[in-house]
Amino acid sequence: MKILVCVKQVPEFDPEAEIAISENGQDIIYDHLTAFRINRVDEYAVEEALLIKKQHPDATIDALTVGPDDSATVVRRAMGMGANHGIHIRTSDSRNRPAHQVAQWIAQVVQDSGYDLILTGVMSEDQMQGQVGPILAETLKQPCATSVIRQEIMPETGVVAVEREIEGGFRDILELKLPAVLTVQSGMNTPRYPSLSNVMRAKRAKLDIIEVDSLTQVTAIAQASLDYPEKTRAAKVLAGTAEEKAKQLFHILQEKAIFP
Amino acid sequence: MKKKTAVIFESFQENLRIASWEALTCAIEFSEDGVDEITLVLMDDKPKTKAGELSRQSGYPVIAIDIGNGGLYNSERTLSMLSDLFRNQETTHICLAGTTQGLDYAPGLATRLSKQCMTAVESVVTEEQNLCLARAIYGGKIMEKVRVDASGAVIVTQPGTFKPFSEETSGAEVVECLTIDTPAESIHNVKVKQVQKESSALAEAPVIISAGRGIKEEENLELVQRLAAVFTKSAVGGSRPICDLEWMEYKQQVGITGATVTPDLYLACGISGAAQHISGMRNSGFIVSINIDPKAAIFNYSDVCIVEDLTTFIPTFIETVEKLKPA
Numbered sequence: 001m002k003i004l005v006c007v008k009q010v011p012e013f014d015p016e017a018e019i020a021i022s023e024n025g026q027d028i029i030y031d032h033l034t035a036f037r038i039n040r041v042d043e044y045a046v047e048e049a050l051l052i053k054k055q056h057p058d059a060t061i062d063a064l065t066v067g068p069d070d071s072a073t074v075v076r077r078a079m080g081m082g083a084n085h086g087i088h089i090r091t092s093d094s095r096n097r098p099a100h101q102v103a104q105w106i107a108q109v110v111q112d113s114g115y116d117l118i119l120t121g122v123m124s125e126d127q128m129q130g131q132v133g134p135i136l137a138e139t140l141k142q143p144c145a146t147s148v149i150r151q152e153i154m155p156e157t158g159v160v161a162v163e164r165e166i167e168g169g170f171r172d173i174l175e176l177k178l179p180a181v182l183t184v185q186s187g188m189n190t191p192r193y194p195s196l197s198n199v200m201r202a203k204r205a206k207l208d209i210i211e212v213d214s215l216t217q218v219t220a221i222a223q224a225s226l227d228y229p230e231k232t233r234a235a236k237v238l239a240g241t242a243e244e245k246a247k248q249l250f251h252i253l254q255e256k257a258i259f260p
Numbered sequence: 261m262k263k264k265t266a267v268i269f270e271s272f273q274e275n276l277r278i279a280s281w282e283a284l285t286c287a288i289e290f291s292e293d294g295v296d297e298i299t300l301v302l303m304d305d306k307p308k309t310k311a312g313e314l315s316r317q318s319g320y321p322v323i324a325i326d327i328g329n330g331g332l333y334n335s336e337r338t339l340s341m342l343s344d345l346f347r348n349q350e351t352t353h354i355c356l357a358g359t360t361q362g363l364d365y366a367p368g369l370a371t372r373l374s375k376q377c378m379t380a381v382e383s384v385v386t387e388e389q390n391l392c393l394a395r396a397i398y399g400g401k402i403m404e405k406v407r408v409d410a411s412g413a414v415i416v417t418q419p420g421t422f423k424p425f426s427e428e429t430s431g432a433e434v435v436e437c438l439t440i441d442t443p444a445e446s447i448h449n450v451k452v453k454q455v456q457k458e459s460s461a462l463a464e465a466p467v468i469i470s471a472g473r474g475i476k477e478e479e480n481l482e483l484v485q486r487l488a489a490v491f492t493k494s495a496v497g498g499s500r501p502i503c504d505l506e507w508m509e510y511k512q513q514v515g516i517t518g519a520t521v522t523p524d525l526y527l528a529c530g531i532s533g534a535a536q537h538i539s540g541m542r543n544s545g546f547i548v549s550i551n552i553d554p555k556a557a558i559f560n561y562s563d564v565c566i567v568e569d570l571t572t573f574i575p576t577f578i579e580t581v582e583k584l585k586p587a
Contacts, residue, residue: 013399013532021402028402040501100371126398128535129379131367138368143336143446146364147517161450165517166360167272169456169510172333177446185517187504225387229396229403229560233547237554237565242573245566246580249548252564256546258467258491258525260586 001059001155003049004110006120006132007042007078009071011035013125021226028096028226038074041121043191045184046078049119050192052153053082060084064110066102068093072207079202080194086207089215099131104218106132107139109210117160118181122147133183143176146183153178261410263296266323266346268356269314271304271331276314279357281424283417284318287355288425289384290391290415299323301345303338305331311435319429326439332449335365341440343372352412360517362416370414378406379416380535400533400557419516420539458519459511465495466524470514470541471507472499474530474551475570478507483574484529490581497521499537515540529570533558550574 011019012035020029046063053059063078064087065071075086089105091097110118118137123130130146137144149171150163164172165185176182194202238245253259267287269280287298300322302311311324325341327333342365346354354369356362358379370377383394385405392405393415408415462468469488471481488494498508500515514521515537526544531537533549533556541547542561549562550570559565566573 011398013401019398019401028398099367100377125534128395128397128399129367130363131377131379134364134367135371135377138339138371144364144368145335145447147360164360164364166452167517168454169458170452170454172360172452173450174334175448175450180446186500187510224404224406225392227394227403227405229400229557231560232542233561233563235559235562235565237559237567242568242576243580245568246573246577247584249564249566249577250580250584253525253548256525258546259581 001052001056001117001153002113002115003052003059003061004113004115004118005042005045005049005061005063005078005083006106006118006136007046007063007065007074008039008121008124009036009065009067009074010039010124010126012037021228025225025227036070036073038077039121039124041123041125041184041186042074043081044186044188045119045121046081046083047189047191048151048184050082051189052117056153056155062087062115064089064106066097066105066212067091075207076202076205077194079205080199081192082195082198086202086205087210088207089210089212091212096127099127099129100135101218103132103135104139105212105215106136108215111140116178117153118142118179120181120183122183122185130183133181137181140179140181142179142181144181144183145174145176147185148182149185149188151182263291263352263412264350265291265296265298265353265355266349266351267298267300268342268354268362269300269302270357270359270361271302271310276302276310277357277359278424279359279417279419281426282419282422283355283357284320284425285422286381286384286415286417287353289422290353290355290393299349301325301342303327303341305329308435308437311437312433315433315435316431317429318425319427319431321434321436324435324437326437328439328441329444329449332452333361333364334444334447334449335368336444336447337442338365339368339372340442342369344440345438346373353408353415354412355415355417358416358418366414366416373414375412375414376409377414377416378408380418381415382418382421382535396535396557400535400538400560401555418535418539420520420542456511459495461495462497462512462514462519462521465493467491467494467527468497468514468521468523468525468541468544469494469527469529470497470499470531471502471529472531472537473501474532474553475502476530478505480571481507483571486578487527487529487574490578491525499531499534528558528562529574531558532556533561
């Protein structure tokens with residue numbers, strides 16, 4: 001069984017580091033303090049692949065990312081957790097590639113690789129589109145289930161049984177024919193920390209590197225401009241010491257009749 | 261040029277989702293009044309009565325699709341039915357709600373129809389005389405405005421952001437019924453099961469104290485509990501990451517995959533303000549947020565913002581209340 005896990009590198013939303021918009025309003029600028037890490041929900045996808053491998057020891061796991069040079073670290077992170085092999089579809093600079101472009105690149109690279117199962121996180125923390133998984137499935141003409149909270153592969157019938165998390169405490173229970181694409185929801189398992197021996201191996205491992213220039217480009221999405229969000233309410237920022245703020249808050253809540 | 265816009269209405273257990281009425285509002289805002297055409301599409305296993313009601317209530321024509329399959333959603337069938345329908349109708353834009361179902365098929369539908377897809381759309385804005393769609397990115401710290409090209413788009417609205425459509429209409433009922441029988445070959449529905457009852461504590465509490473990842477340590481939850489105890493009737497909720505860490509039960513989760521709440525007071529402690537959380541609490545009566553990050557997105561949705569470390573501010577506030585509260 002061959003499993004592919006798609007992981008993404010995202011910036012850490014650290015209050016110390018500034019995420020700003022460039023002067024022309026088109027790009028995001030990170031400052032030197034911005035740290036980058038693996039998208040959290042993608043870690044659940046890696047862990048789920050490792051749990052499948054535990055049950056089906058013949059399984060191999062490839063980890064793949066699309067991004068600039070330094071995003072290879074998230075592939076190595078997945079390998080540190082236990083993935084066997086890494087693939088890096090390397091872009092020149094910008095991190096903000098449209099989802100449909102990313103999905104098409106991945107599809108071009110993996111379409112003949114014979115993966116039985118492709119896993120990825122339900123959405124990225126930076127772009128928050130939730131589109132790469134379903135577009136990848138559509139492009140590869142495979143069935144897809146999003147927001148998956150439980151899965152069980154049944155190799156004898158070539159089916160994966162899944163539970164999708166839906167609204168109001170309900171779950172949608174489905175069976176998908178393999179090969180299939182699943183996007184996983186956070187909380188599905190407990191992602192392990194990379195082990196020292198795996199980290200050492202991942203460090204030395206040679207990744208498959210594919211330059212995006214060698215792939216077919218799709219038409220870019222209509223130009224986006226970026227802006228800081230508008231306030232939807234008064235957003236009154238309390239001033240003073242912590243004690244003064246506490247007093248002000250008390251009086252505000254008293255005015256609102258929340259306190260007697 | 262005249263555009264044709266379709267709005268997909270989703271039903272769940274006999275009811276139409278409120279989020280679908282919000283998607284209709286988005287479609288209206290995104291259309292040119294009196295020029296563009298809006299049609300509603302209802303997918304259900306007994307669509308006839310509901311479709312009539314929907315048409316009368318909205319004043320728009322409805323295409324009712326009998327999905328059969330015991331009313332169960334199946335993405336393979338949905339994709340094939342809707343792509344056929346919209347190709348035949350030459351639909352320009354397709355609006356739908358970003359429910360777990362909408363988000364499951366919308367990107368695939370857009371791909372099949374060679375349209376762009378935008379999820380988590382929060383508002384329609386005008387930029388250089390062009391209508392644009394705005395959505396939050398980077399945990400709500402930045403808004404992205406996207407222009408939609410003439411070939412059309414699949415527009416997925418973030419639940420809770422547009423006002424549900426509620427205009428008085430007096431239109432005649434216009435309904436067209438279709439039965440599309442598409443067998444599903446690669447996805448088989450087993451059933452839908454309820455794994456968790458919604459928490460009545462959150463629904464009924466006039467005050468909700470909610471914790472996010474900014475509380476940092478599980479021990480700090482005790483502070484949140486103590487803060488809740490200061491109010492006469494209150495409940496404690498949390499963001500999804502807190503539930504994923506198993507610091508709270510999922511039934512306490514506020515947000516798109518958890519509860520949607522509207523208490524008199526929502527006090528957000530260490531919540532960053534990602535769109536998924538905001539959808540579940542933005543219509544609360546009064547919103548107070550405590551966060552160490554002055555640029556936290558939650559502040560844009562708050563009446564009162566307190567930039568403090570909550571591990572020191574909460575005890576200070578509790579002391580203040582004890583001192584100032586009339587005996």
